[in-house]
Amino acid sequence: MTVKTRFAPSPTGMLHIGGARTALYAWLHARHHGGQFVLRIEDTDKERSTDEATQVILDGLKWLGLNWDEAPTFQAERIEKHKQAVQQLINNDLAYRCYCSREELDDMREAQRAAGQKPMYDGRCRHRHDEKTDQPFVIRFRSPTDGETIVDDQVLGAVHFQNKEIDDLILMRSDGSPTYNLAVVVDDADMGISHVIRGSDHLNNTPRQIQLYQALNLTIPTFAHIPLIHGADGAKMSKRHGAVAITDYKKQGYLPDAVVNYLVRLGWSHGDEEIFSRQQLIELFDVAQVGKSASRFDTQKLDWLNAHYLHTSSANALCDVVQEQLDFSTSTGPELTQVIAALQERSKNILDLAAQATMFYQAPASYDAKAVKKNFKEGTTAFVESYIEQAQRLPEWEKEALHQLISTTCEKFEIKMGKLAQPLRILLAGVPVSPPIDLTLSLLGREESLQRLKQGLAQLSNAS
RNA sequence: GUCCCCAUCGUCUAGUCGGCCUAGGACACCGCCCUUUCACGGCGGCAACACCGGUUCGAAUCCGGUUGGGGACGCCA
Numbered sequence: 001m002t003v004k005t006r007f008a009p010s011p012t013g014m015l016h017i018g019g020a021r022t023a024l025y026a027w028l029h030a031r032h033h034g035g036q037f038v039l040r041i042e043d044t045d046k047e048r049s050t051d052e053a054t055q056v057i058l059d060g061l062k063w064l065g066l067n068w069d070e071a072p073t074f075q076a077e078r079i080e081k082h083k084q085a086v087q088q089l090i091n092n093d094l095a096y097r098c099y100c101s102r103e104e105l106d107d108m109r110e111a112q113r114a115a116g117q118k119p120m121y122d123g124r125c126r127h128r129h130d131e132k133t134d135q136p137f138v139i140r141f142r143s144p145t146d147g148e149t150i151v152d153d154q155v156l157g158a159v160h161f162q163n164k165e166i167d168d169l170i171l172m173r174s175d176g177s178p179t180y181n182l183a184v185v186v187d188d189a190d191m192g193i194s195h196v197i198r199g200s201d202h203l204n205n206t207p208r209q210i211q212l213y214q215a216l217n218l219t220i221p222t223f224a225h226i227p228l229i230h231g232a233d234g235a236k237m238s239k240r241h242g243a244v245a246i247t248d249y250k251k252q253g254y255l256p257d258a259v260v261n262y263l264v265r266l267g268w269s270h271g272d273e274e275i276f277s278r279q280q281l282i283e284l285f286d287v288a289q290v291g292k293s294a295s296r297f298d299t300q301k302l303d304w305l306n307a308h309y310l311h312t313s314s315a316n317a318l319c320d321v322v323q324e325q326l327d328f329s330t331s332t333g334p335e336l337t338q339v340i341a342a343l344q345e346r347s348k349n350i351l352d353l354a355a356q357a358t359m360f361y362q363a364p365a366s367y368d369a370k371a372v373k374k375n376f377k378e379g380t381t382a383f384v385e386s387y388i389e390q391a392q393r394l395p396e397w398e399k400e401a402l403h404q405l406i407s408t409t410c411e412k413f414e415i416k417m418g419k420l421a422q423p424l425r426i427l428l429a430g431v432p433v434s435p436p437i438d439l440t441l442s443l444l445g446r447e448e449s450l451q452r453l454k455q456g457l458a459q460l461s462n463a464s
Numbered sequence: 465g466u467c468c469c470c471a472u473c474g475u476c477u478a479g480u481c482g483g484c485c486u487a488g489g490a491c492a493c494c495g496c497c498c499u500u501u502c503a504c505g506g507c508g509g510c511a512a513c514a515c516c517g518g519u520u521c522g523a524a525u526c527c528g529g530u531u532g533g534g535g536a537c538g539c540c541a
Contacts (some may be wrong), residue, residue: 010541045540102539109537118466118537138539146486156469165467165537173539180541204468204536227470234533262476265490270475272489291470291477294534298475301491313506346503356502371501406500421500433502 003035004194007061007068008075008184010042011053015060017237018199018229019296026197026224027066028264028285034077038191039072044183046076060246064256064297073191075183082178083234085186085216086139086171094215095171097137098125099102102395120167139172141182141212149207154195154224154288161207166276169208185209189218197287200225200294211320222354227267227294234296253325255313258306266295275308307348318350324356333361342435342443356434360443363452364430371432372460375422383413383420384427388453397446403438427456 005026009019030037039061043049061068089095098121109119126142144163151159158182171182178186188196203225213220231237237244249259261276268290270276310318315337322340323330330336339360340353347353355415387409394401410417421437428449434440441449 008541012541042541044524048540098539105539113465115536116465120466120537136539159468167537170539175539179539184541199535200469201535202541205541207468225469230534232475236534265476267476267487269505272478274476274490293470293478296475298491301476304491307504348503363498375501403500419500425501431499431501433522437500 001420002192002194002423003028003030003033004038004192005035005197006038006040006188006191006193007066008187008198008332009049009057010045011057012045012048013049013053013058014247016244017246017263019248020060020064020259021063021229021266022197022199022226023066024064024260024263024399025069025224025268025285025287025290026195029195029197029224029287031282032285035194037066038068038193039068040187040191041072041074042180042183043074043076044079044177044180049076056247057247063074063250064246064260071186075187078183078187078190079178081190082096082186083172083176084185085180085182089141089171089215090139090216093140095139096126096128096142096168097131098168098170099128099132099137100125101134113135118165120165121169123168126168136174138170138174140168141171141208141215143168143208143211149210151203151206151210151223153203153206154222155227155290155299156200156203156225156292159203159206163207163211166208181205181208182212185212185216185218188221189213189216193221195222195287197224200227207221213318224290224369226290227292229266230294230296231297232296237297250270251354253351254302254306255309255321255350258302260307261309262302262305266297267291275305284329285375303348310347310349310353311345313344318344318353321350322354322357325350325356328358328361330361333365333448334445343437346435359429359431359434363448364428364456366430367426367456367460368431371422371426375432379413380419380423381457383409383415384423384453386412387420387424388450388457391441392450394446397449399438399442406438424453427453427460 007019007023007026009015009023015023029035039058040056041054043054058072084096105121108122112119118425121140125140127142143166147159147163149163149166151161153159169181170179172178196269206223206225210220229237246259250256257278260278260281263276264276264281264285268285318340319337323336333339336357339357343353343356347356387405390405390409391402393402394405406417406420410420413419422431422432425434425440426432428434428437428440428444435443
């Protein structure tokens, strides 16, 4: 059997972190088995669906690198198929008209709740034979009342539902449009989906859908319900947990590889391994090994993974994403790739890296007062001036020589390296943090370095 | 409320069908080392089988119950 999975979001909002993981698992499952991964946009709720949301979802998937096969399917365009299925059920007496008004149904549910029961349709139109042509009606499925329906889930195992717990769901609204449960079944069967991988919030819909597959005489796919992701407080993920939309992670300086690695490990593992390349994931991932319990979203671990990928990526590969975050031109300063190479190991995300890169293209506007106070003591000016003096005469302005010079200057004054390096750093960057000082000097270049050092020294001695 | 699911360190998890678990790894946290700053890195530490009963020579692992958490109960998807 050829494997075909799908991701079927409704375009009513952003692609959130839970949906992204579900998509990732479906994608991995397909790729692992050499099958296909397709998209179906569930846009049957015209009230809330928007083109913008569809685009945001597609962008999110692209950013994560989850490529799909075939052009995305739009559920709203398949309405005729859905109607045919409903007609087939009516013809077989497996569906019927229900004339109950919304008010009537509301009252019924309210009464049931008050009586401590589960609110569900009581089937009051199930046996009526009069066709009232002048009144609006919906089509309901005549679902079995006895026995049980078993969902044989790849993640959860066999889950039993008593058929008497399942009411007659609406297949077609009074305006003639099909509802979700009918549409998914018809579409998944029609598209040849072999594995339905989705969030466990759909588990309760599954027995209903299985009954529909049976009523329509369609092949039932394999189901895998993925546990939900909760916020750090254990509650459902929402706005107050920070970034919910997957695109927010891009804005916050995360790398897609890190997000993918984090997401896949949230609910799945392979021994003690933490870091997985895409290729490894495709080779190792098995949806049946996904854990059954919901997990909490932990930003700190994501941060760690992000830093890991940031440190191990090639500076070249990072160039574009860093460039996007810069609000100044890099044409006048050192090669951006070299700056990234110097900075990536000491940055925790792209935003952080971009911020640190600023000093290579803009001279400090001010000097950190605390750092100045701490590092400029008796004699400091003499060490620095001596270094500048010597550096000016260097035939080649390069890292090794600049480093040598720091060593010899320190020996000459009998001071530790920090006594010289920190003042230099503050003069060059304005803050007491930068890549190694010799590297910083060489990247900045002779002219820019000397200018910053002299100007800074003058400014600081004026102030004191 | 009813139905369904879940339950190992604070978090993510290992724990292949009971013994090798005085429960392993990772993140976080705390020390120490490295060090020209900040980081990286290295070493070490803290920390969990929800509870109660069974089954068994033996249970984190099997069974039942309790408690706790989550999901679903729409002419939304």
